[in-house]
Amino acid sequence: MKINILFLGRCEYEKALEIQYDLLKKRQNQEIEDTLILVEHPPVITLGRRAEKAHILGSEKLLNAQGIKVFEINRGGDVTYHGDGQIVGYPIFDLRNFHIGIRIFVRNLEEMFINLLEKEYHIQAERDQEHTGVWIGDKKIVAIGLAVKRGVTMHGFAFNVNTNLEHFRWIIPCGIADRGVTSVQNIIGEEINFQDACKHVINHFCKVFNYEGFMEIKL
Numbered sequence: 001m002k003i004n005i006l007f008l009g010r011c012e013y014e015k016a017l018e019i020q021y022d023l024l025k026k027r028q029n030q031e032i033e034d035t036l037i038l039v040e041h042p043p044v045i046t047l048g049r050r051a052e053k054a055h056i057l058g059s060e061k062l063l064n065a066q067g068i069k070v071f072e073i074n075r076g077g078d079v080t081y082h083g084d085g086q087i088v089g090y091p092i093f094d095l096r097n098f099h100i101g102i103r104i105f106v107r108n109l110e111e112m113f114i115n116l117l118e119k120e121y122h123i124q125a126e127r128d129q130e131h132t133g134v135w136i137g138d139k140k141i142v143a144i145g146l147a148v149k150r151g152v153t154m155h156g157f158a159f160n161v162n163t164n165l166e167h168f169r170w171i172i173p174c175g176i177a178d179r180g181v182t183s184v185q186n187i188i189g190e191e192i193n194f195q196d197a198c199k200h201v202i203n204h205f206c207k208v209f210n211y212e213g214f215m216e217i218k219l
Helices: 013-028 060-066 102-121 165-170 184-188 194-208
Strands: 002-010 035-040 044-047 069-072 079-082 086-092 134-136 139-149 152-160 213-217
Touching (some): 013 152, 086 194, 102 139, 102 152
Parallel strands (some): 002 035
Antiparallel strands (some): 035 086, 086 152
């Protein structure tokens, strides 16, 4: 069994969201196979279902001056940031095919990145008992927030590769005031090859979900 991979490159958040909804409907209707969207967004802030607007620290004037849009969406979680140098993944997956619930799906995503970071970058990462995502000490390197519609997932994960960590000052990431964020570049001390990092994500994704390989698709 293979998974479809859709590379959007650098794509505006709103456009990627439209594509998600289109593929979500097709997956619900069994018109396509499970699909993983990989994308890099220009700087943007999103608010999940449980988000508090007070967790956006940047003033409206500042955000407007930076061209930062804010989107309220239906994923789980609080406020998060997407931007250049970050791999964002949107799995459009029918959970019924895996016979698992959303909690196991999230744990598999966490496991995937823990394995990826150790094998590809020799970075020791871990889960946190209280907070979703993947952590290096008290700093998050992968954020996860999903929604499930008629058994099919949407939204997904954000993996900080070469992300500008200063931009996280515009928010309280995931609404967790006493924790920080980090990136592979910040830990290693040099810029990471972004395309190689995308390949690592695909390979480890296939491994943790037992896919034999992948097929790249286009819109």
